[in-house]
Amino acid sequence: MVGAIPEVTSHEMMCPNRYAVAALIALLWTIANPMQAQQRDAFRVGSIEAPAGQMASGFLEIPAGVDEGTEIPVTVMNGARPGPVLALIAGTHGYEYPPITALQRVRRQLEPVELAGTVIMVHVANVPSFLGRTIYYSPIDGKNLNRAYPGRPDGTVSERIAHTITTQIIERADYVVDLHGGDGNEALRPYVYMPVTGEAELDAAVRGMAVAFGVDHIVIDEGRLVDPTRSVYTDQTALTRGIPAITTETGQLGSNDDHWVDMAERGIWNLLRHLEMVAGKPEIETAIVWLTDYQVIPSPATGMFQPSVRDGYAVAEDGLLGVLVDFFGDPISDIRAPFSGIVNYVLGTPPVSEGEPLAMVSRIVER
Ligand SMILES: [Zn+2]
Structure with missing residues (x-):
């Protein structure tokens, strides 16, 4: 591990002591074993722990509270090499299938040993809505998960899901993507919401993600929220915490057709390339229609x-x-x-x- 190698100062090099000798040995070990030098810590989300260069899948438990509980299927893909933490959240609305299927495809194809950084995949954020086949609202508490952020630990099930995703996933990410599509009732032309915050560095990072996703309609979203305790939306929960985030819309009317799944999957790979987490360049649309x-x-x-x-x-x-x-x-x-x-x-x-x-x-x- 790079971080554990004692720093070698010029003074120590001039006057060798046992620390300097240890550092020199560590340095030679690093040169001789490049893979070993890149060994990273395990990454843990709830009880799901992935060592460096490996993948782990499991469930985040949402225990019963004022209403019934649920669980959130999550994969942690921890790269062998250092890099950012990217959170990909699908199934905030349970009737929006293409991003859910796209994440499953990426999980099968992405090799953690070739990944730089960590990908946290939320396969289905809203399992009650998914299994209950409901649009917009949870069948348990009647709330819209994408209006329930940042949630609360003692709230109804949508609020407890939001609280868990906020504290265990969004707050630990460097980049967040909330993957939607037209809901079961929506005929939707694919687009990306590009939030604007007024903070130059954050906005540049968000714009980079929005363009890289590779969908040719981008909606500039100037409905800026500033209070992290009232962030309402998934993307605003990240943005009010200084974390770049976009919301993507691919698919419509409850269809899980390959055409829509391919589009969501291409966007995810594009983001991984854009963030230099995998090799290659994103396939970016040259003619983007900007909307406001x-x-x-x-x-x-x-x-x-x-x-x-x-x-x-x-x-x-x-x-x-x-x-x-x-x-x-x-x-x-x-x-x-x-x-x-x-x-x-x-x-x-x-x-x-x-x-x-x-x-x-x-x-x-x-x-
Ligand atoms: Zn949605």
Whole structure:
């Protein structure tokens, strides 16, 4: 281990004592055994411990509290060489499958002996939502995990999951990626949220990650939060702690089709290359559409939605996005675009409750 080798000062080299001799032996050992010199400490998350150059998988337990408990499947891949700690979190919303499947593929292909640094994979952050096949909300407490951060140890199950991920994973990472897709009801054109904090160094790191992921639509997210105790979102939990983070969106409508899985997987490999954790260069889109001022359009009433646009469509200001109808099919209201821009996603299945999203629209940034 490099850190254990006593420092050799010029004074000690001039006047050899037993420490200097020990240091010299350590130095020669280092030169003769480069792999040994790079031996790193084990990395432990909960009870999951991976020695350097190895992988370990297991569960973080969320014990029962005010409601029932659950567990979070996690893999720790600890590289043989030094490097950053990258947290990849899938399944925050349990109906968003492509990133979950992509992480399983990367786990099979990534060789820890060839990895620089440590990858923490959260395979399914929200197991109750995944097994319960629910969109947005946990079937246990009715909460949205991506609004529950940083969580609390004595809260409901979503809050306890958030607390565990915050303290055991996010706060130990150098980079965080929250991997989403269109939820089971969302027809979504793939994009990455690139948060902006106003801190130059942090923003440069976030921008590097957003571009490296390799999806050609990037939504600039200026909804900055500053209080780490009220971080609400996964990415803001990292950012309010000074850790670069992005949220990615690949997939839609509950599909686990290879097309979407490939896209999520390519993004993960791109990030590993960008952060120099594996060899190679990321495949970066040359023509990125930069988007801003994103607006989520809430439903004015409960009923059924009939979209007249598709994900990725360009819309004019006041252009028709769709029609909200009641249970008999009679129109309640037209839903129109607040400004001209791109449809990031639109509701792709009929049911909607008052206040739930019908669509998200962003302005194109002219550059
Ligand atoms: Zn999501």
